[in-house]
Amino acid sequence: MKDNDLNFHNSIFELEETALERKALFDKVNSFSEEFLESLPERKAFHYNTHQTTDSDSFFSINNEKNSIENVLDFFKERVLDTGLNPTSGGHLGYIPGGGIFSSAIAxxxxxxxxxxxxxxxxxxxxxxxxxxxxxxxxxxxxxxxxxxxxxxxxxxxxxxxxxxxxxxxxxxxxxxxxxxxxxxxxxxxxxxxxxxxxxxxxxxxxxxxxxxxxxxxxxxxxxxxxxxxxxxxxxxxxxxxxxxxxxxxxxxxxxxxxxxxxxxxxxxxxxxxxxxxxxxxxxxxxxxxxxxxxxxxxxxxxxxxxxxxxxxxxxxxxxxxxxxxxxxxxxxxxxxxxxxxxxxxxxxxxxxxxxxxxxxxxxxxxxGQQVFTDYLNEKLQLTTYLAQKLVEIGYKVICEPELSVVAFRLELKQYSNDEQNKKVLDFIQKDGRIFISSTVLNNKLTLRAAILSFRTHKKDIDLFLELLKEAKLSLEV
Ligand SMILES: Cc1ncc(COP(=O)(O)O)c(C=O)c1O
The missing domain is CATH 3.40.640.10 (Type I PLP-dependent aspartate aminotransferase-like (Major domain))
Structure with missing residues (x-):
């Protein structure tokens, strides 16, 4: 092959952005991230009923189209961040949370x-x-x-x-x-x-x-x-x-x-x-x-x-x-x-x-340093003890003494079957969306559980959770 047989397309330099282009891209993504993080206190932990597809989902597919970063971020927000579970929320008490610390994202x-x-x-x-x-x-x-x-x-x-x-x-x-x-x-x-x-x-x-x-x-x-x-x-x-x-x-x-x-x-x-x-x-x-x-x-x-x-x-x-x-x-x-x-x-x-x-x-x-992680984990352990005590006070049954930071509990009202009432409580919490919990089955009974492990979960989140549980119970008692 001779040198002038080589015929490269102009686009071969497109993936190597200039310093200016990199800065523009980075600034936009950075503002978007900041907006997201700043909005966390108002954001839901769970977006109920957001799993259905919409017309805009065709944007997920890959083709030869080029898009602006603004378009992509708008879509990302609407069809990814505003659907399903929000694991970055302090209200996430489902499964096993963690949160996702910023310094790790930077790393x-x-x-x-x-x-x-x-x-x-x-x-x-x-x-x-x-x-x-x-x-x-x-x-x-x-x-x-x-x-x-x-x-x-x-x-x-x-x-x-x-x-x-x-x-x-x-x-x-x-x-x-x-x-x-x-x-x-x-x-x-x-x-x-x-x-x-x-x-x-x-x-x-x-x-x-x-x-x-x-x-x-x-x-x-x-x-x-x-x-x-x-x-x-x-x-x-x-x-x-x-x-x-x-x-x-x-x-x-x-x-x-x-x-x-x-x-x-x-x-x-x-x-x-x-x-x-x-x-x-x-x-x-x-x-x-x-x-x-x-x-x-x-x-x-x-x-x-x-x-x-x-x-x-x-x-x-x-x-x-x-x-x-x-x-x-x-x-x-x-x-x-x-x-x-x-x-x-x-x-x-x-x-x-x-x-x-x-x-x-x-x-x-x-x-x-290491100590700050110890401090956060100690906070989670204390919040767990607090939650377990308060659950009993508001009329829920704690199934076993929490050893670490998970509390398994049930509502046991006489007028409903176990699974029916606890499913109703679960739905009530998930529909509200500010707190997310998940359920499991223990001894053949539907059981609610709260896992306190997000670094963003603090006493105010547990208090909100308790308020919601009180309301859920009340709605079943009437
Ligand atoms: C006790 C235990 N083992 C294993 C796993 C699996 O870990 P991963 O989801 O990181 O694959 C989990 C996840 O929640 C867990 O709680």
Whole structure:
């Protein structure tokens, strides 16, 4: 090919904006963000009945049209921000909130602008050191000492997947042994555990769902009995899964007892702390989560307990060699990147290229330090106790004493069935929209739950919630 055969289209420079163009774009997005953040106190936590499509939804589709940033932002506001759930609201008490702190968003911007390759130490020693420092910090916080390792993931589900795959690999559960291998969990285990078991080919294991006590924690006696029976029957107990804060009610399993049982029966002991593990930053949390350091693997979600925007989980494995053995691969084209004695994130997870996700957690910690997170989490614990007390005062039944920051409760008026009245309360709250809660089923009964974990949730939000619950109850009593 000759030079003058080359015929490039003019648009090939369009994706490289000039400094002026960048500033114009950035200023508009920045004003939009500021407007959004400033409007949060008036914004709803939930936009009821906004799931239907509208004519303007054709704008979601991609074609060759060019649009102004103003048009795009208008559409984004109307068809994304003003629909469904608003996880940035302090009124969000559904599922497990977190909020999404601003400094983390800024870090994401920097991460994307600089686009460091966080999967390989060779490509970005700095990004990897940053990620390692966070894994190290989180591991020490859990009480791990030496030889542990981990990975920054996109969330708790992938963190669970990595941990359980490591357990499977380390315990050498393969084709011929799968149907005789036993996994122990409870009805309070998060469904991402079952999903992970399915993905890693352990669906056909024997999965024992062990009975719960009145606080929705695993019954140690029922577990011990089941393990004994399974061993007598020639099965191999290999994996024990515990909750360090269940999603439904925040239940924390008796971790020390479970660790002992796991050790006696040579099981891998996995602790799901996606919701609860960051309470290790608080005194009450450390008391509740005693024994977490005995786990072979732990997961935790900074997009919950550290209030980061969605997209941040952590998996920790007590012996990093087990994590590496389960995930390391080599490829000819990657030969330059291998450094003897140095793990890269790609050796410790399914990902190769990955988001530079360390920065979104590292920057807030560097700017504000660790203590402020402790203070916020303590506030959430206090608000939870306050809410549970007030709920009883206004005539609701609290189902179990909250261990961390989730309150499960029901209305129990005589004239209605349980599910009917609690569905009505749920609808009342969701239609109002200033507060959002979600429901679950406990002991076959529809149950309401409030999870207090957004950094923006303060006493005024809980008081508003209580007012709404009073009104909902009153509307049913007439
Ligand atoms: C206890 C628990 N484990 C795992 C998960 C899954 O985490 P993610 O939604 O980050 O994938 C959740 C999510 O709420 C959870 O509460």
């Amino acid at each position: 994401d911007y920097l991460a994307a602008i600089t686009n460091r390759y966080a999967g390989e130490f060779y490509a970005s020693p700095g990004a990897v050191r940053m990620g390692d420092a966070l894994v190290n910090w989180a591991g020490k916080l859990m009480g791990y000492t030496e030889g542990f390792g981990g990975n920054l993931t996109s969330g708790g589900s992938i963190a669970n997947l990595i941990a359980l795959h490591t357990a499977k690999h380390h315990k050498n559960i393969t084709g011929s042994t799968i149907t005789k291998s036993v996994v122990y969990c409870t009805a309070q285990s998060h469904h991402s555990i079952n999903k992970a078991l399915k993905i890693i080919g352990l669906e056909d294991c024997i999965i024992r769902v062990i009975a719960l006590d009145a606080q929705f924690r695993i019954s140690v006696k029922a577990l011990e009995d089941q393990v004994r029976v399974d061993e007598q029957d020639g099965f191999t107990p290999f994996l024990l899964i515990a909750n360090a804060g269940s999603t439904d009610v925040g239940a924390v399993d008796p971790l020390v007892s479970l660790a002992n049982i796991a050790k006696t029966h040579k099981m891998w002991f996995h602790v799901d702390g996606a919701y609860g593990a960051f309470f290790m930053l608080t005194e009450k949390g450390r008391e509740k989560l005693k024994g977490i350091e005995l786990a072979d693997s732990i997961i935790l979600d900074p997009h919950k307990g550290m209030f980061l925007p969605y997209g941040s989980g952590i998996v920790l494995v007590k012996n990093v060699k087990h994590l590496a053995a389960a995930h390391s691969y080599t490829a000819n084209y990657m030969r330059d990147a291998y450094i003897e004695g140095q793990y890269s994130p790609s050796n410790l997870s399914p990902e190769l290229s990955k988001h530079f996700r360390g920065l979104r957690m590292w920057l807030p910690l560097k700017l504000y």
